[in-house]
Amino acid sequence: VRLFADVYSTVQDPFLRRALVLAEKGRGTTAPNPLVGCVMVRDGRIVGEGFHAYAGGPHAEVCALSDARDAARGAVAYVTMEPCSHYGRTPPCTAALIEAGVSEVVAGMADPTRDAGGGAQQLREAGIVFSFAQNPEPFEVLNRGWLHRVTTGRPFVTVKVGTSIDGKIALAPGSRSSMTGPHGTVVTSELRRRSDAVVVGGSTAACDDPRLTVRDAEGAAATIQPTRVVLAGGAMPLQTCALFTDGSAPTLVLAAAGTDVDVPGLIDVIRYPGEEGLLGALRVLGDAGFNDVLIEPGAKLFASLWNEDLIDSLVTVTGGGIAGSCAQSLYPRAYDSEVAALSRRMQAVDASIVGDVSVTVWGRSSS
Numbered sequence: 001v002r003l004f005a006d007v008y009s010t011v012q013d014p015f016l017r018r019a020l021v022l023a024e025k026g027r028g029t030t031a032p033n034p035l036v037g038c039v040m041v042r043d044g045r046i047v048g049e050g051f052h053a054y055a056g057g058p059h060a061e062v063c064a065l066s067d068a069r070d071a072a073r074g075a076v077a078y079v080t081m082e083p084c085s086h087y088g089r090t091p092p093c094t095a096a097l098i099e100a101g102v103s104e105v106v107a108g109m110a111d112p113t114r115d116a117g118g119g120a121q122q123l124r125e126a127g128i129v130f131s132f133a134q135n136p137e138p139f140e141v142l143n144r145g146w147l148h149r150v151t152t153g154r155p156f157v158t159v160k161v162g163t164s165i166d167g168k169i170a171l172a173p174g175s176r177s178s179m180t181g182p183h184g185t186v187v188t189s190e191l192r193r194r195s196d197a198v199v200v201g202g203s204t205a206a207c208d209d210p211r212l213t214v215r216d217a218e219g220a221a222a223t224i225q226p227t228r229v230v231l232a233g234g235a236m237p238l239q240t241c242a243l244f245t246d247g248s249a250p251t252l253v254l255a256a257a258g259t260d261v262d263v264p265g266l267i268d269v270i271r272y273p274g275e276e277g278l279l280g281a282l283r284v285l286g287d288a289g290f291n292d293v294l295i296e297p298g299a300k301l302f303a304s305l306w307n308e309d310l311i312d313s314l315v316t317v318t319g320g321g322i323a324g325s326c327a328q329s330l331y332p333r334a335y336d337s338e339v340a341a342l343s344r345r346m347q348a349v350d351a352s353i354v355g356d357v358s359v360t361v362w363g364r365s366s367s
């Protein structure tokens with residue numbers, strides 16, 4: 001399923017475009033690190049390729065250098081982000097590029113972090129020709145979650161809601177009801193695959209008993225699963241719910257400091273300062289290294305996210321049924337008490353049809 005416009009195809013340089021495709025292979029496993037891809041080119045021909053596959057593993061440049069072996073000497077390295085210049089869990093990529101004898105480096109975008117940044121200067125000082133791509137935007141889109149976390153301290157938040165044609169999220173308040181059918185599940189699975197963590201409210205976990213896993217069209221679970229997060233509140237699921245017992249993905253509970261939560265001993269409970277509300281909860285997820293977070297809210301959590309302006313991208317999946325006026329609305333409150341909510345607007349940025357459902361992606365309004 002393709003839910004988002006293909007910004008990578010706007011990149012003119014075929015080697016930088018290839019580096020973006022390689023970087024994408026790490027999606028879902030590199031957090032807290034960014035996605036990075038690298039291509040080594042000699043005499044106009046690709047002689048080595050690599051991408052960063054998981055945090056703690058070799059960086060893209062090092063993978064591409066070892067793929068190219070001796071052909072790296074005198075080659076041009078095309079990399080989606082400025083090579084790092086610091087000792088983190090692995091040695092600096094700038095040192096590896098200098099030692100391998102590459103003649104030129106072209107990077108998609110600058111590294112904004114203080115620790116790892118400065119690679120361009122180091123390479124130039126070593127006599128390597130260095131330049132940035134003319135338009136950094138596609139490279140920023142690749143890493144929008146990581147960029148958001150390192151610049152604001154909280155993850156990029158994508159919110160997904162599944163509704164009927166008349167905008168209802170459940171047939172009755174508090175009931176489990178799929179508004180979007182099997183094709184809606186395919187879209188949800190794709191959004192989860194692109195995320196480091198999937199968050200639900202305690203009451204949704206209690207009444208829906210969801211698995212929150214990435215599954216294929218036949219229902220088989222993927223090998224790599226995002227972390228499942230239950231936002232503890234008034235209602236909480238039973239200790240026997242699937243999230244706490246099926247062991248199919250890492251699972252944790254996010255609870256305000258000082259509150260009681262009744263969860264099995266094996267489930268981690270992460271605390272956030274309750275007075276900071278949802279923003280505090282998201283900051284704690286940022287501190288834990290989650291770059292991209294998908295939230296699948298019910299009405300109450302959706303209203304909080306909307307009112308606190310915490311939605312960076314909203315994906316509405318609309319199924320073809322009508323649920324009627326007794327069903328649960330996406331936004332639960334009375335018209336005249338929510339003037340601020342009604343004045344906030346998002347703008348549609350992408351739309352597609354997946355099987356029998358319609359998918360609209362909304363971004364922050366530019367006006």
Ligand SMILES: NC(=O)c1ccc[n+]([C@@H]2O[C@H](COP(=O)([O-])OP(=O)(O)OC[C@H]3O[C@@H](n4cnc5c(N)ncnc54)[C@H](OP(=O)(O)O)[C@@H]3O)[C@@H](O)[C@H]2O)c1
Binds near residue numbers: 163235278298299
């Ligand atoms: N169609 C869909 O896409 C979809 C998706 C999910 C759920 N649903 C449906 O929605 C219904 C459940 O909705 P719901 O409104 O009961 O629950 P919900 O919105 O999923 O979850 C509410 C939870 O979020 C917490 N929360 C909300 N605002 C918060 C804030 N500012 N700070 C900290 N915690 C906050 C609440 O804690 P407190 O209780 O302490 O306030 C509560 O635990 C079910 O029928 C479910 O099937 C539909």
